Amino acid sequence: MPKIVDHAERRAALAAAVWEVASRDGLDAVTMRRVAAAAGWSTGALAHYFDDKEELLVFAFETVADRVGRRIVKAAEHTRDPLELIRVQLVEGLAIDSERRAEVRVWFAFLGLAETRPQLAKAGRDAYRVWRDRVAKTLTSAQRQGVVDDSIDAEREAAALIALVDGLAIQATFDPRAVSAERQLEILDDRLARLAIASAR
Amino acid sequence: MPKIVDHAERRAALAAAVWEVASRDGLDAVTMRRVAAAAGWSTGALAHYFDDKEELLVFAFETVADRVGRRIVKAAEHTRDPLELIRVQLVEGLAIDSERRAEVRVWFAFLGLAETRPQLAKAGRDAYRVWRDRVAKTLTSAQRQGVVDDSIDAEREAAALIALVDGLAIQATFDPRAVSAERQLEILDDRLARLAIASAR
Numbered sequence: 540m541p542k543i544v545d546h547a548e549r550r551a552a553l554a555a556a557v558w559e560v561a562s563r564d565g566l567d568a569v570t571m572r573r574v575a576a577a578a579g580w581s582t583g584a585l586a587h588y589f590d591d592k593e594e595l596l597v598f599a600f601e602t603v604a605d606r607v608g609r610r611i612v613k614a615a616e617h618t619r620d621p622l623e624l625i626r627v628q629l630v631e632g633l634a635i636d637s638e639r640r641a642e643v644r645v646w647f648a649f650l651g652l653a654e655t656r657p658q659l660a661k662a663g664r665d666a667y668r669v670w671r672d673r674v675a676k677t678l679t680s681a682q683r684q685g686v687v688d689d690s691i692d693a694e695r696e697a698a699a700l701i702a703l704v705d706g707l708a709i710q711a712t713f714d715p716r717a718v719s720a721e722r723q724l725e726i727l728d729d730r731l732a733r734l735a736i737a738s739a740r
Numbered sequence: 741m742p743k744i745v746d747h748a749e750r751r752a753a754l755a756a757a758v759w760e761v762a763s764r765d766g767l768d769a770v771t772m773r774r775v776a777a778a779a780g781w782s783t784g785a786l787a788h789y790f791d792d793k794e795e796l797l798v799f800a801f802e803t804v805a806d807r808v809g810r811r812i813v814k815a816a817e818h819t820r821d822p823l824e825l826i827r828v829q830l831v832e833g834l835a836i837d838s839e840r841r842a843e844v845r846v847w848f849a850f851l852g853l854a855e856t857r858p859q860l861a862k863a864g865r866d867a868y869r870v871w872r873d874r875v876a877k878t879l880t881s882a883q884r885q886g887v888v889d890d891s892i893d894a895e896r897e898a899a900a901l902i903a904l905v906d907g908l909a910i911q912a913t914f915d916p917r918a919v920s921a922e923r924q925l926e927i928l929d930d931r932l933a934r935l936a937i938a939s940a941r
Contacts, residue, residue, distance in 0.1 A: 565855045651849035652849070695923060702906070705911075707903040709868075725896065
């Protein structure tokens with residue numbers, strides 16, 4: 540009987556294997572051999588999917604971006620209020636529990652590797668563009684609904700909010716006691732409250 | 741005649757060699773052999789200073805932190821106004837010209853490597869503590885002078901301001917057109933202006 544394996548299923552299994560290796564052993568350990576082993580594949584079988592380590596790293600990066608993206612979409616399903624939706628789109632980037640701390644560590648390790656890897660640099664640029672567009676669109680819709688001041692430049696504000704979240708995640712990764720989950724959320728909520736206050740003027 | 745070489749001079753030469761390799765070829769290239777070659781030393785001579793690559797990386801990280809720290813101290817010499825001083829302490833973290841963009845790339849590459857290297861993780865934690873303390877102290881002194889509202893928690897605000905700068909630098913590194921120098925400065929100055937406005941209430 541021929542083995543019938545769904546392509547999407549294979550990619551999901553690979554994504555899980557890549558995530559397992561990256562979050563446990565760091566990105567240094569993401570090699571064709573180790574990922575194949577974690578997926579229970581031969582290195583030869585993996586080579587049908589990826590030409591080299593750089594392609595594998597780009598896939599791994601997109602895997603992390605997808606994890607976060609899916610959580611945002613899921614959380615957003617239950618959210619009508621545009622300011623609450625902006626919060627959902629940002630909170631997922633903070634390092635507020637062990638799952639997210641692992642993601643943040645891996646995320647910034649990718650960004651570090653992108654220094655000398657053009658494909659990975661492009662993936663990073665695209666991921667931030669998607670994130671900025673998403674937040675900017677929500678801000679624009681909040682402006683249309685009259686809950687955020689029209690004078691705010693949505694794209695600029697989106698860049699600033701994402702910057703705040705990313706920067707908090709970095710500090711929290713190095714110093715989870717000094718920049719605790721509570722502190723990260725306080726700072727973000729304080730910032731979001733000012734957006735809303737601006738609309739009340 | 742014996743060769744008399746000052747220890748501090750040697751370290752400065754090494755720091756320059758490390759920076760040359762890291763900024764030109766990326767952190768992957770920072771090895772004992774390549775740094776020795778860039779400094780015009782033998783690998784054996786370099787081994788008197790560093791036991792292994794991790795020690796070399798920590799030194800390289802501290803070299804970048806020192807470059808930035810020295811620029812802050814120098815710029816601060818001409819600054820009396822505490823709000824202007826806070827700006828000086830933050831602007832140096834933005835990716836607003838080619839020198840700073842190279843520093844930001846190398847900085848985040850280090851943070852990425854720290855994922856699996858405890859010494860480097862400690863160096864990262866210490867660097868952010870120094871930066872937060874510096875900004876928090878300036879904020880406190882601005883509060884004493886009555887130019888920033890007393891109700892602001894200086895440590896929390898310092899973490900938030902540094903987070904904003906770090907996050908802007910990341911986005912600018914990947915997408916210098918979307919997050920230009922002008923945009924980074926606009927966002928920072930807008931944020932600092934609100935600190936000052938709060939004091940005027």
